[in-house]
Amino acid sequence: MPELPEVETIVRALQRGGQGCSPLLDKKVTGAIVLWARTIAEPRADLFVQQIVGQSVRGVSRRGKFIRIDLDRQVMLIHLRMSGDIRVEDQVIALQPHDRLILNFVDGTRLAFNDARKFGRVWLVAEPESVIGGLGLEPLERSFTPAALHRRLQNSARQIKPLLLDQTVIAGIGNIYADEALHMARIHPMTPARKIDQEQTRALWDAIREVLREGIRRNGASIDWVYRGGDFQNYFRVYQRSGRACPECGTTIERVIVGQRGTHICPCCQVMK
DNA sequence: CACGAGACCTGTTCGC
DNA sequence: TGCGAACAGGTCTCGT
Incomplete structure (x- = not known):
């Protein structure tokens, strides 16, 4: 469902806060829960959890329909496909139906990836070009003439x-x-x-x-x-x-x-x- | 290379 | 009211 403007809207919320999100920058991951294993495209779900814990968010951006979250040692890429959405909220709030991945942060907040149709995918890689390297021109950038x-x-x-x-x-x-x-x-x-x-x-x-x-x-x-x-x-x-x-x-x-x-x-x- | 069909999934809406 | 079909913002793979 989400196309460039919807993804951009979510990315801006993750950068600045608002609209169901608090700013992600500098948040440190203390735990991760994979509720639907196939949501994790790469690496395997157990390795994803192992590797992401302890890393902090260093940047949030967009490439095409991908959300890019730069961490200390790796990059997390999220594609919402047809029904994906992201919330950042306090850990005391109850999980919602269709939540597929949770990241808990040291400050007591968490990121929830919610995706009714289970088409959405999350990658955790050292080299993001392996996932987004084949994308074409960014239509709102100068290179698109x-x-x-x-x-x-x-x-x-x-x-x-x-x-x-x-x-x-x-x-x-x-x-x-x-x-x-x-x-x-x-x-x-x-x-x-x-x-x-x-x-x-x-x-x-x-x-x-x-x-x-x-x-x-x-x-x-x-x-x-x-x-x-x-x-x-x-x-x-x-x-x-x-x-x-x-x-x-x-x-x-x-x-x-x-x-x-x-x-x-x-x-x-x-x-x- | 280009195109169509099917797969991956769940939820909503519409017609009978 | 119930039930099946069609449809949904995306992308991948396979066969022709």
């Missing part, structure tokens, strides 16, 4: 939407923001990437950054499980709005399947050229 995007598109015969969802091309876009960006740029999701001209590429580049920034400004979207009180879901242009009016032209929004993903389009604004 219209020219860089154009180059990627010209090299591919794939449909544009699955390409936007490919984390090795651009890191952080998911189903919501792909649909929103393509609508804003007036591009049909099935358009072959290399058929998108320079002008449309520029529009797509703008749209990607705009929808991601707006998502962050609104603290992400909250669907099904609530995320940080984010309210971007109230500003969707097309996502989950099939049968309703396009905000640009009033045409009824349609839901189609593209690359096996539910996809929302305005058949009037997003015409294949």
Whole structure:
């Protein structure tokens, strides 16, 4: 579920505190409880516990949809996948249903990784590049330029939407923001990437950054499980709005399947050229 | 290389 | 009310 803006919202809460979290920096791990073994991708669950105890948090950041927590000797990477969430709270509070991993800190607080669908994964590694090294461009950083995007598109015969969802091309876009960006740029999701001209590429580049920034400004979207009180879901242009009016032209929004993903389009604004 | 199907999981919603 | 099907913000693997 969580895409770049939702992950960014959580990372900011872990950095600054607020929204169900207190700042993680300098907290020292005194114990870890793995409640669902497969949540730990690497190393084995018992080794994870053994290795993380005694280390303190030295940094919190984001790369694509990954949360990166730098510790004294290793790096913990968290991917929330479809239903993951993180709380930082006092240890006296009761565990919640679907809590999968707990880290207890010396100050009496703890981090809880909660994940109803059990798709989320946590790594504890010395070399984070082994996990996140293959990720593509960060869409909100300087390296993501219209020219860089154009180059990627010209090299591919794939449909544009699955390409936007490919984390090795651009890191952080998911189903919501792909649909929103393509609508804003007036591009049909099935358009072959290399058929998108320079002008449309520029529009797509703008749209990607705009929808991601707006998502962050609104603290992400909250669907099904609530995320940080984010309210971007109230500003969707097309996502989950099939049968309703396009905000640009009033045409009824349609839901189609593209690359096996539910996809929302305005058949009037997003015409294949 | 690109695409589709299936797997991994649980919970909610919708139609009958 | 109950029950099954469809669907969900993601990604990986396998077969064609």
